[in-house]
């Protein structure tokens with residue numbers, strides 16, 4: 133709960149927000165906003181969190197710290213009732229240059245110090261697991277994540293954005309499933325998620341076997357992104373607007389929708405139906421369903437929903 137919401141009644145907060153649209157920018161207490169070394173987090177609208185990859189001097193290359201912080205950030209926002217939707221973008225000239233190659237190379241000497249193959253494998257397994265969990269944190273986060281990609285998104289970056297719910301990009305954006313070019317099979321999600329995102333196995337194989345660049349228009353054509361913008365600024369502005377629209381709806385409905393979409397992607401139609409039937413036995417008893425249905429039925433203004 134923010135300091136303001138502790139001292140002001142909800143109605144007073146609503147009145148202040150209607151007088152000053154900028155009031156929402158001040159709404160969240162800075163104590164509620166997690167702080168990181170490699171990420172910048174802000175709250176541009178009530179219930180909307182904006183996370184930026186923030187190593188612009190290194191083109192947002194993902195070093196170990198960033199892998200750790202991405203996981204921690206999405207886990208924290210998932211648990212934060214003040215957060216209902218998240219925009220993920222990046223500071224500086226491009227979205228991300230992928231894994232930090234210098235940081236990754238540090239593993240070589242560390243492995244060389246270990247004599248036994250099983251112990252070397254354990255060390256590698258732990259790192260791969262940590263990096264997989266970092267990316268999966270976007271998918272596990274119950275709040276919708278809208279990714280706004282500008283300029284370039286390489287290697288680890290494509291893994292990251294395919295774990296998001298919605299992907300947009302600028303018209304100069306390009307993408308690369310670049311792992312083969314650095315001599316490795318991709319291992320943090322792109323081979324699992326990209327075929328499901330684009331629904332074109334042949335194309336994914338072509339991209340993953342060659343590591344070739346593909347540009348915004350192609351990404352839009354095959355459905356990896358759903359909108360293309362002329363500028364980063366207009367894209368982020370629209371992403372925040374979309375996040376705000378989602379945040380005005382029932383968090384019970386939105387979060388269960390995400391949970392069921394993720395579950396259904398990996399299960400049969402029947403299993404997906406079973407999943408939502410079992411969840412909705414409970415969630416249709418929530419006040420959100422009652423209030424939203426009553427508002428529709430009586431043509432009243434949409435209700436506000438309490439925090440979840």
Ligand SMILES: CC/C=C\C=C\CC(=O)SCCNC(=O)CCNC(=O)[C@H](O)C(C)(C)COP(=O)(O)OP(=O)(O)OC[C@H]1O[C@@H](n2cnc3c(N)ncnc32)[C@H](O)[C@@H]1OP(=O)(O)O
Pocket residue numbers: 189190191193229230231232233234235259260263284286287288289310311314319320
């Ligand atoms: C368990 C494993 C999990 C995940 C594995 C993921 C695999 C991958 O991510 S594969 C992809 C790896 N990335 C790359 O191959 C891209 C490397 N970078 C480039 O090709 C270029 O930097 C560029 C993106 C084309 C941009 O070129 P340019 O505009 O000329 O900028 P630079 O001068 O090259 O870079 C500026 C600055 O950023 C540093 N940097 C860029 N990319 C990386 C990187 N991937 N890792 C570390 N650092 C990077 C570059 O060194 C420069 O820093 P200075 O300090 O100024 O030298």
